[in-house]
Amino acid sequence: MSEATATAPSVTAPAVRVTRSRRSTLWAAIGALVVIAVLAYLPYVVYSGTTSLMVDFFILLIMASMWNLLAGYAGLVSVGQQAFIGLGSYFVLIGGLNKIDPFLGLPLAALASGVVGLIVWWLLSRLRSGYFAIATWVIASICYLVVIRFAVLGGGTGEGLSGLPSVSSTLLDAYIYWVALGVTVIVLLGVYVLLRGRLGLVLTALRDDETGARSVGVRATRAQLLVFVVAAIGCGAAGGLEIISQPFVQPNAAFSVQWTAEMIFACLIGGIGTIEGPIVGTIVFFALQQWLSNYGTWYFIVLGAVAITVAIWAPRGLWGTFSERFGVRLFPVGYWLWPAGQLNRPGLSRLPFPRRPGDTKPGT
């Protein structure tokens, strides 16, 4: 028995190559740099109406990426992320009231949201799936109820943000745009680096077999804590960008569950569990929003219906389906397995794709 296992590998060991990136990744990196450069140049060539629309796009993209991290990678379905959006806005407002430049207040507000996220996690860490979802909603409601008690923050009606640099409105819009672009790049890059590293491995192990992963010593709770706090920081930054771009805050809007609806829909449509998914989803979301904006609330009805359909019948979303079909990954966080003899094309069914309960496909 022992002889057989000792000798077998040396005879039949296949020349399997494991690589992280493919050529598409290199092109993606070059493409991303070009896109960022073009986007950074945009304020010089378009009107500020377009750039402020792009700021909304960036805000949604940040939120969708954060929600993707939560639900797509850590299995935490939060419907209370509006808590951190609202808090991010109000932290920037508090900074502005204390003569802190809003652009400096933005990172501080994001960090403060992260601290709140840490406290919230301590309260919620024992809860799972549905319990966790509604409890996050309760937390958002509490944040709203606490914030409107402070008359100095505008109470229930809201407050304007003061202290923005006194430059021409065109230049100010350009500043806001560049800051939003910068935050978006940092967030996407941060998610990529996080998932490429140890955390990504831990989360993948948990997703594929939680009991098994825990039994070999994977620290599940610590990974989820990290993800939750990162998402709180990201959503806090999105909220901070929101108030800076307005520049005022209304508690009803800032703590509206609509934020969460938007990030969930963008995520689902684009493809949950991939980094590219929220980007694709946000683009689709925005296109639909612009296209249907003259039809009142219809765009939300359509988006909701599409999101439900995708969640049930195409759970990998647009990007996941495309990526699975063609083997393209722009942000490789997994590994490619190249079986012996097939040097040009990896076995598509062996790709380390997200597996979900109910998927019957073998070998994933």
Added chain:
Amino acid sequence: MIWVNDIVQGVLLGGLYALFACGLSLLFGVMKVINLAHGDLAIVAGYLAVGVIAVTHIPAVWSFIIVVPLFAVLGYLIQRTLIQASLNRGVLTTLLVTFGLSVVIENALQQFFSANSRSLNIGSLVSDSFSIGSHITIAYLDLAIFVVAVIVLLGLQYLLTSSRQGRLIRAVADDREAAQLAGADYRHVFGIAAAIAFATVALAGIAYGMYTSFDPSSGTTALLLLFAFEAVVIGGLGSLWGTLVGGILLGVVQQLGGQVNSNDQLLAGQLLFLLVLLVLPQGITSFSFFRRTA
């Protein structure tokens, strides 16, 4: 003495919360689905009642005779299609789908009925009341809603413990595979459970429409889902009477909080929920005093 009146009002309000909660509790208990569209569905029932009254001219109080059966059928259909399909994908998908449903319902109501608020006109019943002593005033409507809640809970208790259908539901909830081996079609049983849950949601929605005015976004802004969920958690999952206790506690704490400062009414309830979550995560009824058969 004003505190006594507040407590009485809180208890009665708790009846409404318990009525909201039992549908949520049933769906979670049987198929582990938390229906995030729960509050919006109750508002749909309210609008349905408005429509039924406008068409048939029956008194608002009797609108439930038509709305409740309609909602039971709707519940069965939604369970057999959307919820079952998402259940096959996993618990995470049921959350996403019911959340999407909630958003679609809210915006569709807004599209078709405008954002104006409505209420179910029940004439003088909405304000009629009687007094006990000089401080306690009880509105007939509040008392009626509380009584309905108790009757519904009693009915559910009887249904689940004593009827054949209820035994099937409990069997499937306990062990789906074993129940299937014994010949139960779990999908149908889930559908029946959802029909019952939706019927109670319809009752709760109509009661709410009589209690106060509502608009398309009431499902989320009036926090109906949250109150229902909090009643379930405070009371302890899996115990119908615990749900009533949880609803009453929530109602009383909200009333007392409102007495301190009218802004604190909601906050007091939410903080009670957090406190219970931290100290007694199994709910109040896990206290040895309450501990009997669940």
